Amino acid sequence: MPTYHIEMMEGRTVEQKKKLVEEITRVSVEILGGSPESVDILITDVKRENWATGGKLWLERTS
Structure with missing residues (x-):
């Protein structure tokens, strides 16, 4: 079966990650x-x- 590698910017809650892995x-x-x-x-x-x-770090961007 598969192994998924997910890279994302920090800031998601544990609940969001839990829902994501359940659905995947x-x-x-x-x-x-x-x-x-x-x-x-x-x-x-x-x-x-x-x-x-x-060419710009996300740290420099406005949300």
Whole structure:
């Protein structure tokens, strides 16, 4: 079964991450078969100072 690597800017709550992994797992099992226990998900929180888009750090951007 799959292993998902998710990189996103820090700031999401544990509840948001919990819902995300539940839904990714549910859809994976629905489409690919297998059991939920065979789906691995790794979440990496990245600080805004370590993420850039268009030549600008997200730390420098206004929300």
